Each structure stands twice: as structure tokens, then as C-alpha cells.
Amino acid sequence: MIYGIGTDICDVRRIRESIERHGDRFAHKVLSDAEFDVWKARSARWPERGVRYLATRFSAKEAFSKAVGMGMRMPMTWRSCEIANLPSGKPTIVLHGALKAWCESRGLAAQVTVTDESDYAASFVVIEQKESPP
Template structure:
């Protein structure tokens, strides 16, 4: 059963402007510990690849926050939600701390897809209730 759906479109040029103003602090605010490692590696190879990675993660976290119905309110935080790639390349959502507990208590499972082009990154998230009898709304 579908619990929630979220989508987001992010202008990569705005992410670049934020990085120019705030430097790495912006990426460190948005990205979790595993994501920041991937971001730094991609940016070291090609600056634009790092920015695209940051934008897709920003977009996916926005979409996830919409799908769970919390927006950016506790326990949803930028760093508690990571979008990491499985060995196959498929993006997956990994949650930490209070957000992971909140999500598990409700018996939820999330599916995410991300895409980007030169100027835009987009994401789509579907959250399903595995056991509707456990479903607790925010």
C-alpha cells in the first residue's frame, strides 16, 4: 500500500551558487557521512560531477521528506537520510538515528530514483507501508 509519493526538481546552478557562497559547509550540511565521501571523490575528478551528485541528493531528500509527510521537520534531517548507490548502481535510501527508528516503527519501505541533466536534477520517491496495520501517520 502506498504511504506517500514525493518529487523534486533542483536547479544545479542554484546548488553551484550556494557552494560558491558557503563553500564545503553547504555540502556538509546536506550530505551524510557516506555521501560526503562520494561527493568529494566525484568533485576531485570533475567539478560538475560533484555538483550534480550534490544536487541529486538534495533533490532526493526533498522528495523523501514530502513522501513521508514531514517536510524538513524532526526527525527528518538532511544528514539522517542518505541516498547511496547499491553495487548495481541503483539508488537506495539509508536512514540513521531517530529518522530510521520513526520509519521502522511505521513499517515503511522507500524507493527512489534520481536523474540529472546539465542544469537540473530531479528525483521521485515512493514510500510504501509494508504492513498497513502498523501505519502511523506523522
């Protein structure tokens, strides 16, 4: 059963400005440790690719927070919701800490998709709830 749906569109230019203004501090606030490592590696090879990576992660976390219906309040935090990629490249949500426990206690599982094009990054999240047997 569908528990919630969330979508978000992010202006990549705003993310670029935040990086220019706050540097790594902004990325540390939004990204998990694993995401931060990927961001640093991508930014070193091609800075624009790093900006787009951060924008898609920001957007996906916003969409997830909308889909679970709590916005950015505990147990939802930027760093407790990680957007990773499976070996196939498919994006997936990895939860940590209290947010992971909160979702597991409700039988929730998330599906996510992300995209970016020129000035925008967009994400869509569907949260499913396991149905209890009769």
C-alpha cells in the same frame, strides 16, 4: 500499500552557487559522512560531476521528506537520510538515527530514483507501508 509519494526538481545552478558561496559548509549540511566522501572524490576528479551529485542528493532528500509527509522537521534531517547506491548502481535510501526508528515503527520502506540533465536534477520517491496480517 503506498504511504506517500514525493517528487522534487532542483536547479543545479543554485547548488553550484551555494557551493561557491559557502564551500564545504553547504555540502556538510546536506550530505551524510559517506555522501560527503563521495562528493569530495567526484569533485576532485571533475568539479561539475560533484555539483550534480550534490544536486541529486538534495533533490532526493526533498522528495523523501515530501513522501513521508513531514517536510524538513524532526525526525527528518538532511544528514539522517542518505542516498546511496547498490553495487548495481541503483539508488537506495539509507536512514539513520531517529528517522530510521520512526520509519521502522511505522513499517515504512522507500524506493527512490534520481536523474540530472544540464541545469536540473530531479527525484521521485515512493514510500510503501507493510500491511499488517489480518
